[in-house]
Amino acid sequence: SQQGEEDPQALSIQEGENATMNCSYKTSINNLQWYRQNSGRGLVHLILIRSNEREKHSGRLRVTLDTSKKSSSLLITASRAADTASYFCATDASTGNQFYFGTGTSLTVIP
Amino acid sequence: NAGVTQTPKFQVLKTGQSMTLQCAQDMNHNSMYWYRQDPGMGLRLIYYSASEGTTDKGEVPNGYNVSRLNKREFSLRLESAAPSQTSVYFCASSAGPWTEAFFGQGTRLTVV
Numbered sequence: 750s751q752q753g754e755e756d757p758q759a760l761s762i763q764e765g766e767n768a769t770m771n772c773s774y775k776t777s778i779n780n781l782q783w784y785r786q787n788s789g790r791g792l793v794h795l796i797l798i799r800s801n802e803r804e805k806h807s808g809r810l811r812v813t814l815d816t817s818k819k820s821s822s823l824l825i826t827a828s829r830a831a832d833t834a835s836y837f838c839a840t841d842a843s844t845g846n847q848f849y850f851g852t853g854t855s856l857t858v859i860p
Numbered sequence: 861n862a863g864v865t866q867t868p869k870f871q872v873l874k875t876g877q878s879m880t881l882q883c884a885q886d887m888n889h890n891s892m893y894w895y896r897q898d899p900g901m902g903l904r905l906i907y908y909s910a911s912e913g914t915t916d917k918g919e920v921p922n923g924y925n926v927s928r929l930n931k932r933e934f935s936l937r938l939e940s941a942a943p944s945q946t947s948v949y950f951c952a953s954s955a956g957p958w959t960e961a962f963f964g965q966g967t968r969l970t971v972v
Binding site: 791 | 864891893895900901902903904905908910916918919950952957958959960961962963964965966
């Protein structure tokens with residue numbers, strides 16, 4: 750399976766702190782994406798990083814990609830209670846028509 | 861702007877019953893997907909449709925069939941439901957390869 754794996758499985762931090770979660774995957778990719786899922790809801794796309802990019806920013810989000818280690822990290826700075834959610838990385842197959850999701854990191858931000 | 865709409869939101873089936881999960885998108889996307897989400901397993905791809913008229917198996921296709929009815933609609937059918945198919949099902953769509961996916965709100969299915 751090409752499914753990625755997030756680490757840690759669960760993370761609890763205080764509001765205002767930074768949250769870092771990691772994703773490892775098994776095969777070569779074209780893109781890696783991060784999604785957020787609030788409890789009981791569908792997934793929402795956060796950011797896409799291409800295999801030839803090493804770092805990407807979007808607001809309070811910073812994503813890095815190390816293709817040599819087959820890993821990515823998502824950093825959320827100055828976290829807020831509203832950031833409480835599960836975060837998933839997704840990698841694509843060579844055709845680009847299939848997304849494979851990791852098992853997710855459950856983030857709790859304590860007000 | 862509805863995005864991706866799934867129906868129904870909740871369903872309880874008895875073992876052996878059949879049902880169809882409906883999905884429609886209004887973003888003129890070429891690609892559509894069906895995933896299931898189980899605790900501790902993340903999302904697993906059941907079937908996908910890269911374009912109207914084509915469908916392909918994903919990671920866990922057994923026990924399911926799909927139909928890409930037109931560019932907007934992609935349905936998932938359980939012919940003979942089993943308790944192992946108890947899960948939350950998500951439909952998603954994307955403009956094409958290597959682009960972001962947009963998800964529906966999910967269908968929570970329980971098979972007893």
